[in-house]
Amino acid sequence: MMAATVPTRTNSPSWWTYIQRRKTRNTIFAAFFVLPAVINFLIFRYIPIVWAARASTWQYSLLGGYRDWIGADHYLRALEDPILLKSLQVTFAYVIVKLPLEVALALALAIFTNRAIRGMGTIRTIIFTPVVMSMVVVSVVWALILNADSGLLNALLKTFGLPKQVFLSNPNLSLPSVITATIWKDVGFSTILIVAGLKGIPGIFYEAAVIDGATRWQLFRHVTLPLLRRTLLFVIVTQTIFSFQVFIPVYSMTQGGPLDSTKVIVYYIYQLGFRFQDMGYAAAVSMILLVILLLISVTQMRFLRSDVEY
Amino acid sequence: MQKAYRKSRSWLLALVTIFGLVLAACQPAAPSPAAQSPSGGNAPSATEAKEPVVLKFLKYADPVEAIAFAQIEEEFRALDGGKWSHVSIAYDAVDFENLFPKIETSVAAGVELDLIQADGPDMKHYAWNQVLIPLDEYFTADEKAAFAPQSIEEGSYKGVFYGPPFMQSCSLMWYNQEMTDAAGVQPPQDLADSWTMDQALDAWQKTTVDNDGDGSPDVWGVRWGQGTWAGDYEQGILRRSAGEKGSPTYEGMGADGLTFQGYFDTPEAIDSMQFYQDMHQTWKVTPVEPIPNIFQSKKAAFVVYPDNIIGDINNQYPDGGFTLGVTGIPYFKTQLCHTGSWHYGISANTKHFDEALAFVKFASGKEGSRIYYEALRQLPARLDLLNELPEYDSYPQSLIKQGFEQFGIPRIQTPGYTEYQQVFAEIAQNVAAGADVAQQMTDGAKQIEQLVAKYKGWNE
Numbered sequence: 001m002m003a004a005t006v007p008t009r010t011n012s013p014s015w016w017t018y019i020q021r022r023k024t025r026n027t028i029f030a031a032f033f034v035l036p037a038v039i040n041f042l043i044f045r046y047i048p049i050v051w052a053a054r055a056s057t058w059q060y061s062l063l064g065g066y067r068d069w070i071g072a073d074h075y076l077r078a079l080e081d082p083i084l085l086k087s088l089q090v091t092f093a094y095v096i097v098k099l100p101l102e103v104a105l106a107l108a109l110a111i112f113t114n115r116a117i118r119g120m121g122t123i124r125t126i127i128f129t130p131v132v133m134s135m136v137v138v139s140v141v142w143a144l145i146l147n148a149d150s151g152l153l154n155a156l157l158k159t160f161g162l163p164k165q166v167f168l169s170n171p172n173l174s175l176p177s178v179i180t181a182t183i184w185k186d187v188g189f190s191t192i193l194i195v196a197g198l199k200g201i202p203g204i205f206y207e208a209a210v211i212d213g214a215t216r217w218q219l220f221r222h223v224t225l226p227l228l229r230r231t232l233l234f235v236i237v238t239q240t241i242f243s244f245q246v247f248i249p250v251y252s253m254t255q256g257g258p259l260d261s262t263k264v265i266v267y268y269i270y271q272l273g274f275r276f277q278d279m280g281y282a283a284a285v286s287m288i289l290l291v292i293l294l295l296i297s298v299t300q301m302r303f304l305r306s307d308v309e310y
Numbered sequence: 311m312q313k314a315y316r317k318s319r320s321w322l323l324a325l326v327t328i329f330g331l332v333l334a335a336c337q338p339a340a341p342s343p344a345a346q347s348p349s350g351g352n353a354p355s356a357t358e359a360k361e362p363v364v365l366k367f368l369k370y371a372d373p374v375e376a377i378a379f380a381q382i383e384e385e386f387r388a389l390d391g392g393k394w395s396h397v398s399i400a401y402d403a404v405d406f407e408n409l410f411p412k413i414e415t416s417v418a419a420g421v422e423l424d425l426i427q428a429d430g431p432d433m434k435h436y437a438w439n440q441v442l443i444p445l446d447e448y449f450t451a452d453e454k455a456a457f458a459p460q461s462i463e464e465g466s467y468k469g470v471f472y473g474p475p476f477m478q479s480c481s482l483m484w485y486n487q488e489m490t491d492a493a494g495v496q497p498p499q500d501l502a503d504s505w506t507m508d509q510a511l512d513a514w515q516k517t518t519v520d521n522d523g524d525g526s527p528d529v530w531g532v533r534w535g536q537g538t539w540a541g542d543y544e545q546g547i548l549r550r551s552a553g554e555k556g557s558p559t560y561e562g563m564g565a566d567g568l569t570f571q572g573y574f575d576t577p578e579a580i581d582s583m584q585f586y587q588d589m590h591q592t593w594k595v596t597p598v599e600p601i602p603n604i605f606q607s608k609k610a611a612f613v614v615y616p617d618n619i620i621g622d623i624n625n626q627y628p629d630g631g632f633t634l635g636v637t638g639i640p641y642f643k644t645q646l647c648h649t650g651s652w653h654y655g656i657s658a659n660t661k662h663f664d665e666a667l668a669f670v671k672f673a674s675g676k677e678g679s680r681i682y683y684e685a686l687r688q689l690p691a692r693l694d695l696l697n698e699l700p701e702y703d704s705y706p707q708s709l710i711k712q713g714f715e716q717f718g719i720p721r722i723q724t725p726g727y728t729e730y731q732q733v734f735a736e737i738a739q740n741v742a743a744g745a746d747v748a749q750q751m752t753d754g755a756k757q758i759e760q761l762v763a764k765y766k767g768w769n770e
Contacts (some may be wrong), residue, residue: 041756059317059764061439062414062415062417063413063414063417063418063435063436063439064438065418065440082645147528147599148597148598148599148601149526149597149601149609150601158524163524163525164524164525166598166599168599168741169598169599169743170743171743179489242567247704255736255739256736257736257739257743258739258742258745259745260736271732274411274414275729276728276729276732277435277729277764278761278764282595
């Protein structure tokens with residue numbers, strides 16, 4: 001008797017089937033929204049990675065196409081390639097110097113621009129403007145500023161009675177010059193992200209800390225920094241990846257020289273593929289870079305993981 | 311609820327429609343009538359109804375050259391009563407640095423290209439990779455003989471002619487006469503009396519001027535090369551001139567096109583590059599960091615440059631104001647200049663071979679070459695045209711013609727020229743910046759050999 005009175009799910013529409021339909025519809029909707037991004041990632045990210053992995057096992061050049069399958073030979077060659085080693089050293093030096101400087105500067109600028117002062121919007125816009133400029137333009141402008149003969153910086157040095165410097169042709173100054181240009185370009189992006197992070201911190205934490213007698217430094221050290229950890233993680237991970245992929249300023253300002261002092265790994269990959277007609281080896285070096293970046297990103301995420309919820 | 315369901319359904323429908331439209335937009339465009347036109351057969355006659363054909367020409371971006379090509383195209387279309395009036399040319403012009411990579415990527419991506427502007431030393435690389443269609447059978451012996459022998463050598467691969475040239479060049483040393491007069495320097499006007507490097511150094515030192523004594527000259531003695539780059543076209547002259555004619559240093563590379571140790575890194579070659587370094591670091595007659603338009607802007611007294619400097623100066627100083635002189639190119643043991651021609655190449659991907667060939671033959675012919683010369687005033691690659699031009703019988707252009715004929719030699723001929731050029735350019739940059747010269751040259755020779763080893767057997 002009981003069984004006959006209980007409605008079954010196979011009967012006409014009920015609350016359960018309605019939820020199921022709705023779920024299905026939502027899933028389809030979601031899929032449509034996600035689809036363009038998935039297609040984009042498939043076509044422009046994952047398939048090229050698979051393609052590059054394949055190319056790295058062949059003797060391959062753009063003009064000559066695939067010639068001989070050589071297995072892991074390119075990877076073995078990479079182990080003994082002194083220029084690859086040098087380019088990795090240069091790249092790490094670039095990242096290790098640029099990243100902390102940029103993040104520290106961005107943090108300082110973000111804290112400064114996070115105040116509700118008249119005209120702060122304009123200051124934020126000024127800081128952010130280089131971000132929307134083309135990296136090629138930025139590189140050319142900085143190459144002009146740093147020019148030994150007619151550069152603005154050398155004119156300033158001369159005004160103070162200091163000798164002219166060949167910033168881009170001196171192996172000791174070329175990498176710092178490139179780092180300066182890229183920090184100028186990128187710092188606005190990091191600043192805006194950190195400003196967003198700062199705005200997300202509830203004021204109640206600061207009020208409570210002030211009531212407890214916290215100093216400004218203690219507010220920054222024990223409230224701001226812990227609660228910014230997620231934002232900082234994002235900034236550090238993305239800027240690490242971007243920094244490892246630096247190419248345009250090197251190509252435009254120094255062509256990797258002098259004495260390979262600015263030959264970062266992506267420039268070397270470009271040189272191998274497009275100048276040395278060795279796209280197979282360039283693909284192998286790209287795969288090595290991919291692995292390095294994955295390892296660094298995973299490590300950063302593990303170390304900078306935040307347990308603080310608010 | 312049903313209303314909500316209908317609403318959702320209409321949204322879904324709209325999304326599907328938008329997605330479909332996006333996909334449709336991503337489809338390759340329907341081929342134009344020109345692209346569908348079968349042109350692999352015989353050339354159409356003037357009377358036939360002809361479908362329009364657009365030849366895609368990947369070339370070096372140069373505004374003056376663009377004017378020349380517009381006129382060449384116009385004349386070509388009017389040729390033989392409008393036989394080729396259905397043909398037009400779509401130019402894809404990129405800057406010099408990016409031309410080679412653009413050709414590479416275009417070929418790799420299977421882009422439909424018809425014509426390629428190829429630098430002379432790269433012709434063998436393109437031929438080796440079968441990027442170009444050999445044109446040997448379309449040029450008679452007489453037609454080929456009309457071109458300078460250096461151009462024939464540059465445009466050929468294993469004895470097969472791949473593409474005709476449309477200009478030539480030979481770098482000599484140009485000077486600002488006001489500056490040389492002020493320094494009491496008299497450059498020789500006869501190539502037989504050309505300065506050796508030491509004599510030239512004396513002139514460069516005398517013309518280097520540091521008005522405020524800050525150690526950074528206001529006028530530099532010399533800029534060895536055009537533009538702001540370094541490379542084989544200019545610095546290679548300096549190095550190869552350190553050897554006697556026919557010596558390994560002079561040859562620059564083994565006969566196999568693959569051997570560089572013992573040619574590139576000889577003691578004479580190292581000494582010559584040491585001299586190059588001293589020009590920058592010890593004698594300071596040339597800036598370590600190149601200055602754009604250093605000679606044209608009167609910041610250098612001498613410059614090693616091809617004859618298109620005449621056009622540059624005329625354009626920059628249309629009312630005079632710059633007294634240009636030319637003298638022979640300084641040398642250590644053997645005077646030489648590197649010749650260099652741009653060549654027309656017909657892409658192996660072309661679907662309009664007949665039209666492309668007709669255009670190439672016209673453009674590289676006497677009439678097309680004359681149009682090109684009149685726009686750019688650069689040494690013609692056609693000897694019949696060169697010998698007709700009266701300006702090459704008098705100074706300063708007479709020296710260019712003499713230099714080209716007497717000691718103009720092509721750059722090293724190997725399919726691995728790009729690799730060699732890239733390594734040598736870096737070495738020249740490093741040497742100027744103060745690197746250990748011997749180490750740079752010996753390491754460089756080894757690196758080039760490793761990079762070009764893939765072409766083993768290319769000339770067998």
